[in-house]
Amino acid sequence: MENDYNDLLSRFIESGDHTLDKILLFTAEIDKMTSVLRRTILIDRSRRENDAEHSWHISVMALLFEKYAVERPNVLHAVEMMLVHDLVEIYAGDTFAYDIAGNASKKEREKLAADKLYALLPSDQSAYLRSLWEEFDAAETTDAKYANCLDRLQPFLHNTLTKGYTWSNYGFRTKRAQVAARMDILREFMPAVHEWVVKCMDTAVQNGWLDE
Amino acid sequence: MENDYNDLLSRFIESGDHTLDKILLFTAEIDKMTSVLRRTILIDRSRRENDAEHSWHISVMALLFEKYAVERPNVLHAVEMMLVHDLVEIYAGDTFAYDIAGNASKKEREKLAADKLYALLPSDQSAYLRSLWEEFDAAETTDAKYANCLDRLQPFLHNTLTKGYTWSNYGFRTKRAQVAARMDILREFMPAVHEWVVKCMDTAVQNGWLDE
Numbered sequence: 001m002e003n004d005y006n007d008l009l010s011r012f013i014e015s016g017d018h019t020l021d022k023i024l025l026f027t028a029e030i031d032k033m034t035s036v037l038r039r040t041i042l043i044d045r046s047r048r049e050n051d052a053e054h055s056w057h058i059s060v061m062a063l064l065f066e067k068y069a070v071e072r073p074n075v076l077h078a079v080e081m082m083l084v085h086d087l088v089e090i091y092a093g094d095t096f097a098y099d100i101a102g103n104a105s106k107k108e109r110e111k112l113a114a115d116k117l118y119a120l121l122p123s124d125q126s127a128y129l130r131s132l133w134e135e136f137d138a139a140e141t142t143d144a145k146y147a148n149c150l151d152r153l154q155p156f157l158h159n160t161l162t163k164g165y166t167w168s169n170y171g172f173r174t175k176r177a178q179v180a181a182r183m184d185i186l187r188e189f190m191p192a193v194h195e196w197v198v199k200c201m202d203t204a205v206q207n208g209w210l211d212e
Numbered sequence: 213m214e215n216d217y218n219d220l221l222s223r224f225i226e227s228g229d230h231t232l233d234k235i236l237l238f239t240a241e242i243d244k245m246t247s248v249l250r251r252t253i254l255i256d257r258s259r260r261e262n263d264a265e266h267s268w269h270i271s272v273m274a275l276l277f278e279k280y281a282v283e284r285p286n287v288l289h290a291v292e293m294m295l296v297h298d299l300v301e302i303y304a305g306d307t308f309a310y311d312i313a314g315n316a317s318k319k320e321r322e323k324l325a326a327d328k329l330y331a332l333l334p335s336d337q338s339a340y341l342r343s344l345w346e347e348f349d350a351a352e353t354t355d356a357k358y359a360n361c362l363d364r365l366q367p368f369l370h371n372t373l374t375k376g377y378t379w380s381n382y383g384f385r386t387k388r389a390q391v392a393a394r395m396d397i398l399r400e401f402m403p404a405v406h407e408w409v410v411k412c413m414d415t416a417v418q419n420g421w422l423d424e
Binding site: 059 | 216220223224225227228229232235236238239240242243244245246247254255256258261262264265267268269271272273275276277280288289291292295296333337340341366369370372373404405407408411412415
């Protein structure tokens with residue numbers, strides 16, 4: 001990755017404005033989100049989804065699901081979080097929600113990745129983007145809860161439409177209780193949507209996409 | 213496309229809440245943005261970029277370039293526009309900026325696509341998303357100008373880092389005046405960034421990526 005960034009620097013045409021150069025280079029660097037692959041497959045089943053696509057998809061969802069949240073979120077602040085919440089994966093990689101070992105080391109790997117990534121930006125923007133990521137990760141504010149709900153709902157929706165692809169195509173079978181635990185944040189925060197989630201899990205177990 | 217949507221309907225698990233179903237199905241339908249290919253290639257040159265990736269990328273840029281706009285934009289309203297501005301291309305296809313024939317029919321094709329796409333949503337959301345797209349396309353408000361500037365700056369940045377890929381790899385050579393016309397909106401609205409654009413066009417001509 002370090003070499004990649006030096007390669008980027010060598011191709012970059014400087015503006016003479018150091019701040020602008022930092023922002024342009026950061027913009028170019030985060031294009032790597034397009035090659036961070038998630039476990040989720042696209043709804044047309046053609047290939048795995050990447051982080052850029054996922055971040056866009058949940059951001060649009062944020063404009064649509066507001067009425068289902070029990071506390072009124074600041075939708076656009078939630079969108080800000082969603083746009084940047086996975087950036088650290090450029091250096092830390094995606095960690096599959098049901099990968100126990102991967103999740104044990106996730107926090108430390110992502111902290112190091114954040115230190116490296118946000119150092120590329122001017123300091124005010126660096127602090128702001130980092131605070132968005134931290135707010136998302138803590139999942140304590142209303143807006144962060146809304147963002148986390150949609151971050152989980154989107155791959156769940158994909159699974160319901162692809163015979164539970166990620167639940168059974170990675171060398172192990174997922175249990176309903178694991179998915180239920182991951183989706184539990186919706187039970188309190190988006191109860192009407194959670195009812196649909198429960199119905200889908202029932203169907204998934206009946207169809208053999210999920211183990212009871 | 214009609215058959216695709218019926219296929220989606222046949223796989224969808226209904227919630228019993230008609231409004232929620234519409235929103236979930238719309239969310240699933242717009243996943244097709246991941247297969248609308250643009251002429252731009254990714255900065256690592258691995259493949260062509262798609263509309264979902266592009267929409268995400270410019271939305272993040274909106275959080276970063278505000279200080280370069282001569283009129284202070286409502287960044288988050290601009291982001292809303294950017295997230296949805298290319299949705300009509302799911303049915304209308306992407307029209308290359310320098311394709312004269314394609315651009316002549318673009319308006320009518322995109323209007324028909326919008327009628328079809330937005331009909332999938334509950335009426336209040338349908339009207340709102342359509343208004344965002346229309347505001348972006350008119351490029352008259354401060355926020356729409358900001359969004360349009362970044363929508364043009366992002367592929368331009370990619371071109372500067374890929375030896376002008378889209379300018380010379382589609383069976384014809386692009387002239388500097390064509391690119392300059394497309395980037396002209398930045399001259400007034402983001403003058404400091406436009407200075408960098410001019411410098412890059414100079415370099416592009418010197419390097420033979422663009423014709424004088």
